[in-house]
Amino acid sequence: MNRMSAPGLSAATAIAVVTGLAAPAFGGPDDDELIINGDTTIITEAPAPDHMEYISTIYSGWRFRTDETQALEEDDFDNPAMLAVDAALEAFDTVEGDAGESCASCHGDVESFAGLTAHMPKVGEDGNLVVMEDLINECRTDRMQTEAWKWSGDDMQSMVALIGLQSRGMTMDVAIDGPAAPFWQQGKDMYYTRYGQLELSCANCHEDNWGNMIRADHLSQGQINGFPTYRLKQAKLISKHNRFRGCIRDTRAETFAEGSDEFRALELYVASRGNGLSVETPAVRQ
């Protein structure tokens, strides 16, 4: 009797120690509600879109973070990404390039982009899949006659966040049919491919194991409605493609390039897994 209960007890104590160290609670998303600045309600939980077979409810990554990290996103004065957004607002009004134009001289108020991010990525008139970075760089090179911004550079990601902010609180709704269908399928195939020497797919972690701890990390569903996202660990705004690159690299794989067609397709597919959540950028994550 004693011999039976003693090891059981020590195991329970040890589990308590381990749980205590892994700060975020074990288990699924928390029950918190996200209301930004006291007025913008963010949908962080929604029925999964019809195309998803293995998940019935989708959650924003915000629901998996600690209370401290969550709080930084609840008020724009606390959100460290807002400095970058302010810089982008300044850039929006600044004349640059041989055409002598600023973004504002053609687009007027940045608020005119309200709603755009909720439908990105999308297929352009030429049949190519385009993401926000493509639209911005096209205006810079073709219309302003200045140099393209680097994909994950601060200038670019701050502008992507500023434009995204105009849609904050709107519901993600990217098209996956018609001309988008082949790109979406390509992205889906990638999502289920077990890359690298560790042979892990996005789905292994973000579909089969969301809510579980992997070492010190509390796994979310890997949603991109909060991107560009301010990552406290890197102390800057992170692009979607940079996050994809990091997750693939961590499977000991040869990753794809930021701005590659593969990552555009993956972006469309991952965005479509968030159809129904609010645009949340600029989010704050650990």
Place this chain on the structure above:
Amino acid sequence: MKRTWMLAAAGVVVAGSAFAGPPEPSEVVFEDGAVSNSLSGVPGDPENGRQIMNKGAGNCIACHEVTALSDLPFHGEIGPMLDGAADRWTEAELRGIVANAKIMFPESMMPSFYKNDGYIRPGDAYSGKAPDGLLGPLLTAQEIEDVVAFLMTLKEE
């Protein structure tokens, strides 16, 4: 003096011919997911196995909780808790699971630690770049034996 030395040398040769060196990962013989022969021919060192559970290409506790390792922080919950693993599995089964878990558990998320080809876009460790030449397995034959020796200490009964 000379004679003793020659005998010792002969002893080395005999040991060498009994074990021809670690097999290539593709040569390892699995029976129902288990591997009965030692991969290195040298008994495993459980203390080194314990280290591998926590670091490098092993990092088993990224996915598993192990009470015997509760001095180490952050145990994952992807795979089952490993307490009592040696009660549930034989040494040969544990060797098979660590060498290539996908034979015992088809489609398993657990990485195959003694395998070196058949990957999709393998990278050079965590560099994100393609490797220059052929990859080695995640763990060497001896490291597998060390981990198995550690797992064999996980008894509850």
